[in-house]
Amino acid sequence: MDIEKYIRERAAAVNKALPAFVLGLKGAQPRLAEAMVYSLAAGGKRLRPVLMGAAYEMFGGRARDILPAACALELVHTYSLVHDDLPAMDDDDLRRGRPTSHKVYGEALAILAGDALLTDAFTVLLSSKYPARVKPAHVLRAAAVLSARAGARGMVSGQAADLQAEGFLRGRLTPSRRAAGRKLLAYIHLHKTADLITAAVEMGAALAGAPEKDFRAVSAFGRELGLCFQVADDVLDVAGDKKKLGKSGSDARNNKLTYASLLGVEQARLEGEALLRRSLARLRGVRGAAAPKAALAGIADFVYRREN
């Protein structure tokens, strides 16, 4: 299986549908809608919706039947990036090579665009028509998973802990501070990144009406995969900096606590590899259709090895 081709093709369907969902919100203030579409159109690998589709197919569905739910998750991911880039947060000027939302639309509208992307993720998820096999109770469960994983016991707490961790590295790294750093970092990664990736596969399982046992198995896979994703990201951030010779990303500028900064790149790489192995072991434990299961394994491998 050519996994990069698979991801590209699945992502293309998401890219095609995404702006239409926002533009379908008739009556939206034009500049607000423009800011929402601007951030959605910035690209990205669309890994979360692709994961959701594959998880759904593993339990017998066809990914295109749950496209609204897949797009809803990408709306939530996009909102989190828009707010994360704000001057009060990471203060980033560029995202995927383009000026960030607040650079183009101003801070106030960027805050509102993020708010609307988050809110309308639920509009898209809850108001769309699904084929009869996607029962209202399944949609309800998927929406509950999304809000729980994205909210105060999920992603937002990861962001809050990330703020708390800023400047952590300025102090000397004694063994006990290093241990405290690892603990804090595990919390940040679990919530800031792994929760939304876990939500992707959980929502796929929920929409397919997967039995509770399978839901839990796929959830465990998503968690390890999400942690692996963030470690790989940390390593890339450092590698990317080296290539650009001093043009530091915001992680380095903000003295951010990452696996790479805390453990060094080599140790972080090993950690990532262990997480990849663990996620694949979890996936083997899931009962599901072979082809989408192989796709999920391919995506996990890609997540660890990707270069951007």
Next chain:
Amino acid sequence: MDIEKYIRERAAAVNKALPAFVLGLKGAQPRLAEAMVYSLAAGGKRLRPVLMGAAYEMFGGRARDILPAACALELVHTYSLVHDDLPAMDDDDLRRGRPTSHKVYGEALAILAGDALLTDAFTVLLSSKYPARVKPAHVLRAAAVLSARAGARGMVSGQAADLQAEGFLRGRLTPSRRAAGRKLLAYIHLHKTADLITAAVEMGAALAGAPEKDFRAVSAFGRELGLCFQVADDVLDVAGDKKKLGKSGSDARNNKLTYASLLGVEQARLEGEALLRRSLARLRGVRGAAAPKAALAGIADFVYRREN
């Protein structure tokens, strides 16, 4: 009926339940949870949840059965205040006599607390246990109403138009600019304020499984009531300023477009009275139980006459 006592009693049940929903989100980052509870505990009349309960009872339910949904709406309302107060938005230091969230917790955490309040409104609404008469399909409908009314075709667009209107009054008010101002103001009031009040009664009807015709009738009532609420608010803002002798609220400071600033206080009062009459006429057209219907009429009257 002593309507102020009715509102106080109904609000007390909401006040009791609200922090518990946030503190029930186990695993939330402690400072984030504290910021969420801080803004929820700031008080307020809890009109939206009280309206939802009354609308639900009009179609045969008991308000306490839908307390999670009522609290979810108050979470959304609270998030909107936290973000509205931010330096990039209205830049308010005080809310209900207490320092605003960003004054206490900093801008970054205030943004995150708002994000979490919004997201977890859906967690509370979708994950709570309801009595069997509140069917999953009813909860799904109520959640779809909430996201649509709060999102880009609803409340957030009202906020975006409000930003756009800032400074409108600095230019000379020619008749054609005054007409344009009225049109813009109607859009702002409809979305910024009326949409969430409409959502309150619509969600009550949706949770009761009210027939489509009744849903639409109660929705029309909510819309006029919401518009009346905002006009009364504009009048109060000016009256409040006069009493405080120069201690201007943010509306006046930001040269904000309001009914009072555009039409003068007396004309705005008349407009509010007309909206009150229209909302009561709409309410008479709703088929529903007499006592909660009388309560809704009393609340409408209170909204127009209140002094804070």
